Amino acid sequence: MHTPVLLQPALDALNIRKGGLYIDATFGQGGYSREILKRGGRVLAIDYDGSQARWLNKSDKMILVVDNFSRIESLAKSYGFFPADGVVADLGLSMDQLAGNGRGFSYKNDQDPLDMRINKSSEVSGCDIINSYSQEKLYEVFSKNSEEVNSRSVADAVVVSRRIKKIETVGDLKKIIDGVVGREDARTKARIFQALRIEVNQEFANLKLFLEGAVGVLKKEGRLVVVTFHSLEDRIVKSFARNRGFKETGKKNFGFQKRSRFERSAMLRVISKI
Ligand SMILES: C[S@@+](CC[C@H](N)C(=O)[O-])C[C@H]1O[C@@H](n2cnc3c(N)ncnc32)[C@H](O)[C@@H]1O
Numbered sequence: 001m002h003t004p005v006l007l008q009p010a011l012d013a014l015n016i017r018k019g020g021l022y023i024d025a026t027f028g029q030g031g032y033s034r035e036i037l038k039r040g041g042r043v044l045a046i047d048y049d050g051s052q053a054r055w056l057n058k059s060d061k062m063i064l065v066v067d068n069f070s071r072i073e074s075l076a077k078s079y080g081f082f083p084a085d086g087v088v089a090d091l092g093l094s095m096d097q098l099a100g101n102g103r104g105f106s107y108k109n110d111q112d113p114l115d116m117r118i119n120k121s122s123e124v125s126g127c128d129i130i131n132s133y134s135q136e137k138l139y140e141v142f143s144k145n146s147e148e149v150n151s152r153s154v155a156d157a158v159v160v161s162r163r164i165k166k167i168e169t170v171g172d173l174k175k176i177i178d179g180v181v182g183r184e185d186a187r188t189k190a191r192i193f194q195a196l197r198i199e200v201n202q203e204f205a206n207l208k209l210f211l212e213g214a215v216g217v218l219k220k221e222g223r224l225v226v227v228t229f230h231s232l233e234d235r236i237v238k239s240f241a242r243n244r245g246f247k248e249t250g251k252k253n254f255g256f257q258k259r260s261r262f263e264r265s266a267m268l269r270v271i272s273k274i
Contacts, residue, residue: 022042048201151195238269
């Protein structure tokens with residue numbers, strides 16, 4: 001069972017009141033939703049991955065939908081959660097998805113196809129992108145989505161390699177990255193895979209739509225709580241709050257605690273609707 005790192009602080013920040021309406025935009029394995037219910041709130045839970053969105057403990061206080069959180073405003077209206085008292089998003093993928101579900105999210109499972117779609121009905125996979133984008137476009141995807149210093153050389157090597165053989169599996173892409181770096185380098189692999197996943201799922205664009213939608217959905221003084229796991233995502237949340245003049249009422253950086261590397265980069269931001 002995945003224990004969400006910032007569950008308690010995030011839920012405290014949401015300031016749940018009994019009978020209030022809350023949207024859990026990233027249901028995952030339901031840790032946040034379960035806690036909202038426990039604290040007396042009603043929940044509209046969203047997850048884009050149909051295989052994540054399973055909820056065994058049926059409750060008349062919760063609705064679970066498989067959809068993209070970029071559509072939060074219309075979902076909230078359709079399901080009677082408009083306006084809402086609070087919205088929470090725990091971004092990224094769950095440990096479960098990363099550990100290996102045959103979709104190539106992690107660079108660790110060589111045999112996995114380079115799929116990377118969070119929702120299986122999305123049209124474009126990682127394999128499509130790697131084999132069709134121009135050298136320049138690949139460079140842009142890698143550098144903008146991960147700030148990896150080897151982005152240019154990896155893009156060049158991808159284009160050379162796919163002329164010989166289509167790049168189809170995690171192992172195929174890994175071999176190319178290792179060839180560029182000249183040694184086994186976990187960080188470069190993690191960054192390039194993450195960059196590709198972000199492009200496949202349009203994660204930054206969807207996050208921006210989500211933030212706009214979420215503040216549209218909130219009641220006055222309602223809270224939007226967002227947990228991010230990498231700095232580029234955090235930057236989007238931070239600049240959204242600043243540019244739109246929303247009050248940031250809380251920020252917690254877990255960078256100095258002795259936790260796993262994954263958890264060390266976690267950041268919690270709380271935005272209050274004025
Ligand atoms: C870190 S996990 C959330 C874990 C959750 N808080 C829990 O307690 O189990 C992130 C979840 O967000 C989902 N997700 C990612 N992008 C999404 C999107 N655009 N719309 C809706 N859900 C998305 C993923 O499928 C994943 O299940």
